[in-house]
Amino acid sequence: MGKLRIRREMNLMKRIAVLVVGVLVLGAMVWAQNPLLINGAGATFPYPMYSKWFDEYHKKFPNVQINYQSIGSGGGIKQVTEGTVDFGATDGPMNDEQLKAFQAKRGSAILHFPTVLGADVPTYNIPGVTAELSFTPESLAGIFLGKITKWNDPAIASANKGVNLPANDIVVVHRSDGSGTTYIWTDYLSKVSDEWKNKVGKSTSVNWPVGLGGKGNEGVAGLVKQTPNAFGYVELIYAVQNSMPYGRVKNSSGALIKADLASVTLAAAGAAKEMPEDFRVSITNAPGKNAYPISSFTWLLIPQKFQDAGKRDALKGFLEWMLADGQNYAEALSYAKLPKEVIEKEKRAINSIQ
Amino acid sequence: MATVNPTIQSAGPAAGSRSFLSKLRDGDEIARLITFLFAASVVLITVLLVYELWISSALPRQKFGLHFFVTQVWDPVMDEYGALPFIYGTLVTSVVSLLLAVPLGIGASIFLAELAPPQISDTLQFFIDLLAAVPSVIYGLLGVFIVVPLMRTVIFPGLNKPLGFLPFFKGPSYGVGFLTAGIVMAIMVIPYIISVSREVLLSVPRDQREAALALGSTRWESTWKVVVPFAKTGIMGSIFLALARALGETMAVTMVIGNTPKISASLFAPGYSIAAVIANEFTEATGDLYLQSLIELGLVLFLLTFILNGLARLLIIVTTQKGSGVGNR
């Protein structure tokens, strides 16, 4: 029996294994010295914006890396409360109960910092229809309540005269994860439809009356794109980046408005003047003749107290940069800049982070 | 438990004759203790896992009790959780996948065990083993980009036109749904059915086959009427094993099932499975009750697979032992 051969083979294997392990461990240890990594997670709604910001910021300050994972607003709130990430991000402000839970768990408060403004848009994929559709609040609520099931339903057709809508079933697509995009959408539907408010309500995830679930804005956009006759809601940039059609929505003044930088900025005009101290404010169905009705701020969730001074200073630095230079990247990605008043107010709030 | 008992050592060959002290000096006792600690840690980890799942799902057990398993509402806003749609989705997709995978898998294993020359059988089995190694997320990738469009353009119209009057094949089709998930899962479990069934069939003693052939039956008759019945319990075991795999399958299903907690008779409708809802919602379940409900779902999944695995193992052991017992005589 070739015992000697086995021995030799074993020794070789052992040496290789020891070498590989040694090199990797050493490498990892040396490597561990360098840049400061800050972890954040949350909303997918501003993910393209944040991903751009963190990339630019890293180019500017190579010793700070901000890793952002878009797991949904609900996830952002949960993980920052658990303390498994350094900061969270959400499109639906945390409610009082969640604030209390954070206080109880972490022993300090959490601060909301608005970053940009965005909009939910109704997007669709109807074979043969190229025209831009218009939606009334009633038709949006009806479709998502499962009461309007066909594309040629009078409630949709009446706002789209001259468009030849097919008699196909509408495939409703919504988020399967807890999401700020959902919060904005359901917040809006709750404001315009009593039935929605009573039956479903507003939250980062709700009990949907109808439809398919996709994970993340990416997932919903993906599903709508791949499914004929689909109808869903995504953050504006996802529709733009994927060249998906999206419709006009009738606002509180009765005008049909398409989501764009101007109409979203107008929606924030009222709130900018009367911004509450904690920045938690809803601007859906906002007044204003040309305001887009399904708009919202999106927030970073930053704990007030940090144990790690390095991370604290790096994040404060980022916030300063984001409110100044960072805002200039917003419009290229179809997000509206923050109003001046809000920026000033936030600059003051940054100082309260300890 | 860790106390050293010299009488147990005698289980090892030629160990009983030496004294405890000499064994300690030789390092035998130390080696025994160290390896014992590692073996015990396996038990510890498993117990910890079950314990952790159990205590972290106390809230929904208190609040909903057994209602958890029969209510259909999954509503994070009102904080009401019912597991039925997920259990339903898990069972339906598993059953669909078995309906597709079992005939194919058993057919293939009969070919491999009874017909194919050993060399070809081994080569094919080698490929089947490789197939079993393909990760779930890859099946999901193929599911999303190949099976889903195929479903929408070919399979749905093909089944809906002639059979649309049946509730199972009612439209509309979204591409994703129970049937899609079932098909993807079927492809995933076929290798397991083939591998185990082939082994069980191979363990059927030769004389059974020869007797049947000598009595004038055709090759198929000897296989189907003698060999397969002999291996029946073992084959059942392979099916249970496949079912246990299917139940716990996560990624591929999450990608193609549609993620909608609804119970619908139509196989084209979107649904949800236990594993998929955990994958989607675990990181973001904000309330305690919400999170613990998800963990309770995990516990349910664990128990289901545990029972099925146990049954499967029992059945396989029973047949293979029966086979070798008879063969030795």
Place this chain on the structure above:
Amino acid sequence: MSARVKWRRFVSNFMLTLTGLCALVSVSVLFLILGYLVFNGGTSINWAFFTQLPKPVGETGGGMANAIVGSAKLLMAASLFGVPIGFLGGIYLAEFSGGAVASVVRYAADLLNGVPSIVIGIFAYSMVVLPFKQFSTLAGAFALGLMMIPITLRSTEEFLNGVPRYLREGAMALGASKWKTIASVVVPAAYRGILTAILLALARVAGETAPLLFTAFGNRFWSRGWEQPTASLPVMIFTYAVSPYEDWHRQAWAAGLVLLGLILIINILARTILSRGIAVPRS
């Protein structure tokens, strides 16, 4: 020949052909998968894919270098955790234990082997992520390592039991103590089989996605050290596949091809070269 006999012949041949077809269809799935991955991912595999970090969302280009290294680190740490427990535990089962203790350990290992991977993820989240307040490479490795334990344990036991008795007795007759016999004779005689099984276990967990979702999490940058979240190939494939970006789909295919290629190569190597003449147990 009577009509009945002819009919029976026909049925026999027909059914046997059918089983052949079943086998053919089952095996062809493997080549279908490989073909599709090569077709869709082959053109996207370039130098950048292996050397660059992912680009910000929606921009084309970039690669998955961090995910490849992340997966390698996860697998290494998982083996460092899972293999010793499985291996030494297996030695205990095969060489030292008798009766009740052994069957409890075996039972626990079988139980652990059957736990759905997503449930392992929950466990790792509450055992490692929550206490350390950090998603990390270690947490992911803990989850994957857990999945390696039962396979390593059972196959170590099996292969050690397969070592002929005369080898042991020979060593002991020469005066070697029991553990010396195990270390210098029994384990070397069984090591090829055990190594094969460990490699197969490694290949299996290499493709696991579910337990990494909430343990290793994700990272757009390099993950330095062990306490930071890390990107990994399977999770990248998942997030890229469900995204709406064409360029990400392209990269998901490429990543799928790389991952499957690695797993199949490990499998083929382990099954053909290492295990010459050894019956490899199935996981």
